[in-house]
Amino acid sequence: MKIPLSPLSAVLRALTVHALRPALHAPDTEVMTYADLAGATARLVTHLRNLGVQTGAHVLLIGPNTTDALLAFHAVPLAGAVIVPLNPAFPDDALRFLAQHAQPAAALVDTRDLPRVQDTLTALNVPVVPTGPGAPLLERLGGLSPAPLTLPDTLDEDQPISINYTSGTTSDPKGVMLTHRAAFVNQANLLYHLNLRPPSRYLHALPLTHGNGWGAPWTVSAAGATHLLPGDSLRADLLTRGVTHLCASPALLAPLSDPAAPLTLGSPTRVLVAGTSPGPRLLGTLTAQGFEVLHGYGLIETSAILTLTDPADLPPAPPGQPPEALTRQGHPMAFAGEVRAVTEDGQPVPHDGFTPGEIVVRSNQVMRGYHRNRAATRRALEGGWLHTGDLAVTHPDGRLEILDRAGDLLHLGGQPVSSAQVEAALYRHPSVREAVVVAAPHPDAGQIAVAFVTLHPGAQVQGRELQRFCEPLLPAHACPRRVHVVTDLPKTASGKVLRHVLRRRAASPETSAAGLR
Known part of the structure; x- marks a missing residue:
C-alpha cells in the first residue's frame, strides 16, 4: 500500500488528538485550542x-x-x-x-x-x-x-x-x-532533531513568509505543540512567555549578545541557528545564557534546514562554553539524504578541514524546480544534484563547515581566503555586533580585505583598533586593510547581507578615502 507523503497528515492527526490542548497564542489574545x-x-x-x-x-x-x-x-x-x-x-x-x-x-x-x-x-x-x-x-x-x-x-x-x-x-x-514529499521529510527531520512535543512552546521568530518559516507551521502543529506569535521584542518573549523552541538567523539573535544588557533564561530554550554563520562569540554567549544551540545549514531550495551540529552528539564542553565543533554546520540531518563538498570535477573534497569545495545535494528535500524559470532549474539541478553555489570544507569527523558563496571567496596576496574566517576574527572583539568582509581592488596588492562592522549600543571602538585586534589572529595577507564602523548593514528581506552593495561601497573612491574609522 502506498499513500502520498505530506506534512498535512500529521497536522490532521494533531487537530483531532490534541483538540483540547493550546494550539496558538498571539500577544494580548486568548489562546486558541x-x-x-x-x-x-x-x-x-x-x-x-x-x-x-x-x-x-x-x-x-x-x-x-x-x-x-x-x-x-x-x-x-x-x-x-x-x-x-x-x-x-x-x-x-x-x-x-x-x-x-x-x-x-x-x-x-x-x-x-x-x-x-x-x-x-x-x-x-x-x-x-x-x-x-x-x-x-x-x-x-x-x-x-x-x-x-x-x-x-x-x-x-x-x-x-x-x-x-x-x-x-x-x-x-x-x-x-x-x-508535499519534500515538506514531509523536512517535517520529520525537525520533529526528530528539535524534539518537539505537545508541551513545547515554539516562538515564530522567523517570518512565516520566508521559506515557510523553515517549515515550522506544519511541524509545530504535527507535534501538538503551542504556536507562539512574536510580541514587541525577542528578549521580552524569551523572558516572559515560556518559550522552549525557536529557529532564528544570527541577525535576529545578535541583539541578545549585547554585553551591556545581559540575558539569563529561566529555563533551557532550544534554538536552531542557520542562515549565515554565527560567530564563535555569539554561540558562546547564547550557550552561557541558557540556550541549547543547534547550528544548521540549508536553503529554501532544500525545504530549509539540511545539516546540523547538535551538542548532544559531541563530547562535553566546559560549562558555559560551546564545543568547538558547534561552529560547524555539521552532518546531514536524519532523513536529509546526501550532502557533499566537491571539487570542480565533482569529486568529494578530502576530509582535511582545509580543501574547499562546492556543496551539492541529492535529497528528498530538494525542490521540484523554479516556477516559470526552466533555465535556472536546469542550472541548479544539473547532473541530478542541487548545486548550491556555497563553498565548504569537510572536517575529519565528516562535519561540513560553510565558508562562502562561490562568488564571495576573497583572493588576497595571491591566495584564496574565506571571508567567514576574517569575520570570525572580528567577532572575537566584544564590541562587534555584526561583521562583513568583502574584497576591494587595490593598485598594488590586486585585492584587499575591507570590513564593515556594526557595534553593540554604547560601544566606542574605532576601525583602526579593530584592525590591530585582528593582526595576531590572521595571516598578514588576510587582515582587513580597512575597517568601517557603520550604523546598519544593507540586507535582503530575509535578513541576509547584500554583499554586492558593500563591494561597491568598498571600491568607491569616497569609501577608500574615508579609511579606517
Whole structure:
C-alpha cells in the first residue's frame, strides 16, 4: 500500500488528538485550542473554495506573522491549493512583480500591505481576502459551514505545497516549488532533531513568509505543540512567555549578545541557528545564557534546514562554553539524504578541514524546480544534484563547515581566503555586533580585505583598533586593510547581507578615502 507523503497528515492527526490542548497564542489574545484551530481552518477552506480556488491553484499570502497567516498555512494546502508566501519586506516593485509572476487565483493580504499590491491584484482580477488589523478574519469566517478536514482527494506528493521566492528580482525570478514529499521529510527531520512535543512552546521568530518559516507551521502543529506569535521584542518573549523552541538567523539573535544588557533564561530554550554563520562569540554567549544551540545549514531550495551540529552528539564542553565543533554546520540531518563538498570535477573534497569545495545535494528535500524559470532549474539541478553555489570544507569527523558563496571567496596576496574566517576574527572583539568582509581592488596588492562592522549600543571602538585586534589572529595577507564602523548593514528581506552593495561601497573612491574609522 502506498499513500502520498505530506506534512498535512500529521497536522490532521494533531487537530483531532490534541483538540483540547493550546494550539496558538498571539500577544494580548486568548489562546486558541487545536479544536478552535480545526474549526477556523475548516471554515477558511470553505471560503477559499467559495472564491473559486481549485486543486493546484496558487494562493498568495502577504503579511507579517499573525494568527491569520498561520491559519492560511493550514487551510490553503488542505483546500488542495499551493500557498505562495511573499515577504512583505520585499520592495513595492518586487511585491507587485512577484504577485503577477506567481499566477494567483486568490490572495490573503494583510491590510497594512494591501495598498502596495491592490492595483496589481485588481488588474489580474484576483479576489482578495483582507487579513490582520481592521479585518478580523476569524469573525468573518464564523458564519460559514466548515469543510471536512481530510487530505485532498487528488493529492500528489510530487506536486507543490508551496512556492517560495528567494528574492524579489525581476531579472531571474526564482520561485522555489517545494513538494508535499519534500515538506514531509523536512517535517520529520525537525520533529526528530528539535524534539518537539505537545508541551513545547515554539516562538515564530522567523517570518512565516520566508521559506515557510523553515517549515515550522506544519511541524509545530504535527507535534501538538503551542504556536507562539512574536510580541514587541525577542528578549521580552524569551523572558516572559515560556518559550522552549525557536529557529532564528544570527541577525535576529545578535541583539541578545549585547554585553551591556545581559540575558539569563529561566529555563533551557532550544534554538536552531542557520542562515549565515554565527560567530564563535555569539554561540558562546547564547550557550552561557541558557540556550541549547543547534547550528544548521540549508536553503529554501532544500525545504530549509539540511545539516546540523547538535551538542548532544559531541563530547562535553566546559560549562558555559560551546564545543568547538558547534561552529560547524555539521552532518546531514536524519532523513536529509546526501550532502557533499566537491571539487570542480565533482569529486568529494578530502576530509582535511582545509580543501574547499562546492556543496551539492541529492535529497528528498530538494525542490521540484523554479516556477516559470526552466533555465535556472536546469542550472541548479544539473547532473541530478542541487548545486548550491556555497563553498565548504569537510572536517575529519565528516562535519561540513560553510565558508562562502562561490562568488564571495576573497583572493588576497595571491591566495584564496574565506571571508567567514576574517569575520570570525572580528567577532572575537566584544564590541562587534555584526561583521562583513568583502574584497576591494587595490593598485598594488590586486585585492584587499575591507570590513564593515556594526557595534553593540554604547560601544566606542574605532576601525583602526579593530584592525590591530585582528593582526595576531590572521595571516598578514588576510587582515582587513580597512575597517568601517557603520550604523546598519544593507540586507535582503530575509535578513541576509547584500554583499554586492558593500563591494561597491568598498571600491568607491569616497569609501577608500574615508579609511579606517
